[in-house]
Amino acid sequence: MPVLSGKWSSVIFVVWTVSCVFIFCEYLIYFPAIFQCSWPEMDRKPSGDSGQREPVPILRALFLSDTHLLGAIRGHWFDKLRREWQMERAFQTALWLLRPEVVFILGDVFDEGKWSSTKDWEDDVRRFQRMFRHPKDTELIVLIGNHDVGFHYEMNWYKLQRFEKVFNVTSAKMVTRKGVNFLLVNSVAMHGDGCPICQAVETELLRLSQDLNCSLQGTEASHMNEKCQDAQNFPSSLPIILQHYPLYRVSDAGCTGEDAAAPEERTLLFKEQYDVLSQEASRKLLWWFQPRLILSGHTHSACEVLHGNKYPEISVPSFSWRNRNNPSFILGTFSSANYVLSKCFLPEESTVIAIYCSAGVALVLLVLMHVQTFRRTLQCATCLVAKHKSV
Template sequence: MRRITKKILIFLLGLVFIGFYCEYLIYYVVILQCYWPKIETSHGSNQIIQAFILADTHLLGPYRGHWLDKWRREWQMHQAFQAIIRIHKPHVVFVLGDLFDEGEWTDNKQFKEYVSRFYKLFSVPSSIKMFVVVGNHDIGFHNRIRRGFAQRFSKYLKAPSVQHIVLKNNHFVLINSMALEGDSCNLCTEARKQIENVSEKLFKCLQNPVNCVDNNSTFNYSQPILMQHFPLYRESDSICTEPDAPPLPERNKLFRLKIDALSQEATNYLIKKIKPRAVFGGHTHHGCLVEHFYKESDGAKFLEYSVPSFSWRNRPNPKYMLATIAPDAYAVQKCGLPRESTIALTAVIMISILIGCLLTTRSFGRDYF
C-alpha cells in the first residue's frame, strides 16, 4: 500500500513539475536561444543601445473575448515578456501600437483599468526605459477617433503623437500613424508641426554640432530610426518573403491605404523630413523586410522591419526583435516564442514519459503478495 501511495505522490509531483515547465520554464528555454546581434562600430560601448521591440499585444477589454481566453493570453505574454527582460536585460523597450484590443470603445474608467493592466503585465525595472506608440485599436482609425481619445492615450501612456528620443546619441522618432491622414484636423496639424520641428532640429544639428541641444542636454547627430504602428506605403505584403510573412493568398491582398499602410504622400513626407536609417512598424501581425530607395529624397536608402504580433491570439508563433544600435551601425535579430501546439505537445510527451516510467517499475498490485 505504501508503494501505491508513493507512486501516486510521484505522479502528482511530476504533474506539478510538468505544469511548472510548460507554463513558466519553457519561455526561458526558448528565449535563451536568441542573442543580441553584434555590430561593428567606431563608437564605444557607452553609445550602444540594446532595444527590445514588440508590437500588437492586443489586450482584451470589457466587451470581446471569453474571460478564460483573456487570462490565458495575458499569462502567456506576461511570462514571455518578463523572461525576455530578465534574460536579455535591454536598455530600452519599444511597443509599436495596438497595446489594447478595445481601446477605441472604452470609457475613461475602463481605459484607466486597461492602462493599469498593461503596466502590470509589462512592467520593467527602473533601469529600463519603455516607450510606446499608439495604434488604431488604441484610439481608432483616423475618421473614427472620438473626441479626446488621442489625448487620453498620450496622457496615460506618456506618448504624444510625435516623440523625438535621444539615447546615447542614437535618435528615435516615434509617430502616431493615424495623425498622418493628410487633412487639416487638429491631430494631423499638430503632428505635422512637431515633425517639422524635429526635422529642423536634426538638420541644424547635422550642419553644426553647436546646435545639438535639447532641453539643456547636448547630443551628437546620427541618422534617426523611425518607429510607428503602420507600415510605410506598399501595395500589399506580396513583396514579403520572410518565413513569418502572411500566408497565401492573404499575402497578395491589396492594402487599403491609410488603413493597412500609410499613403504614398505621407510616406514621402516622412522620408523627406526624418531621413531615417531604419523603420520599424507593426499592425500587420506578420513579419516583412522591405528595402526602400527614394531618389527624390537625396537617394534615401533604408530597411523597413514589420514586427510580428507578440500575442498568441494573433499568431501561433509570436515574435519580437532585438536590435543593437550605435550612431553609425545597427543590427536586428528576430526571435521566436514557443508555439502553443509545442507547449501542448511537450506536456503530452512529458506526461506519457512519467506514466511510462511509473508503469515499468514494480506494478501496483505486486506489493500485496
C-alpha cells in the first residue's frame, strides 16, 4: 500500500509540474515582460504664448508590424498554432496592462494575402479578428503590406479592395486623433510607373498634402488662397507618416541595438521598390508632407534613420517569433506638437524553449530516480516476504 501511495504521489507531482511549466510558458510569461514597459512621459503644460490653460491633450498609441499570419499553402498547422498563440497572448496582455487608445499594425498582417483564395482569405481574417480582438475604447488601424496584396506586379484592384473593405482603410488616408495627424500610406503603390493604382494613390496623396499645407497656413491665410477654398481642414500639426516599406536607405549598416538586423546582414544593399521605397518616392513624401516622424516595418528588424538630417524614421521589428527571436513593439505618447517613444520587448522564444527543455530534463531525472527507488523498495519488499516464508 505505501508503495502504491508513493507511486501516485509521484504521478501527481509530475502532472502538477508539467502543468505549471506549461501555464507559465504559454500564458504567464508575457505578464512580467510587458509589465516592465510603460508609456513614455510627456510634458503636458501649455506653452506660455498659446493662451491655453488646459493641459495639452495626449494620445497613447501602440505600433507593431509584420504579424505574417500563416496561410493554407505554406503554413504548417503546428507552426501556425505556436506563432498565433504567441502573438495573441502578447497582444491581449499588452492591451490589458497598457490600455492604448489606438493600435497601428504597419502591414504584412497576413503571409499569403497576395495569393490566397476567397475561402482562405476569409479564414485568415477570422483568425486575425480572434487574435487581435480589442475593447471598444481601443481603436485598431491596419495598414497595407506587400504580403497582404502582393508586390507591385502582383497587386490588383480586387486584392486591394478586399483588404480595404475588411479593415476600413484606404491607400492614402489622413487619420486625426486628439490633434495628431497620422498619414497612412500604401507604400506598395508608390512605384512611380504610372500604373492605375499608383496614379490614384499619388493623386490622393498630393491632394492631402495641399489640404494639410492650407491648414498649416492658418485660417486667415488659407481663406486668402484660392486653392484652399475647398480644402479639407486638419489640425495645424505636421503629420506622422505610417507605412509598410521604409523610406530609401542604402542598407542597415547604421542600425544598432539588440533587435537590429544580424551583423552579417546589415551591410547587404537594399533593393529599391522591394526592400525600401525608391529614392524618388521617398523624396516626394518628404517634400509633400515634411513629416515630424516616419514609422515603417517590412525589414523585420529595428533601425533608426535620420533623413536629410531632419526627418527621423523608425523601423518597427516583426511581432512574430517566426521572424525573430525577440519581437517587440513601440509605445508612443503624442501631442499636436511633440512626441516621445519607448520600446517594449516580448519574451524571447529561446527562453521559452530553454525552460521547456530544462523542465523536461529535470522530470526525466526525477522519473529515473523514482523508478530506481521503486525497484529497490520492491526488492526489499520481496526479500522481506521471502524471509517471512522461510521462517
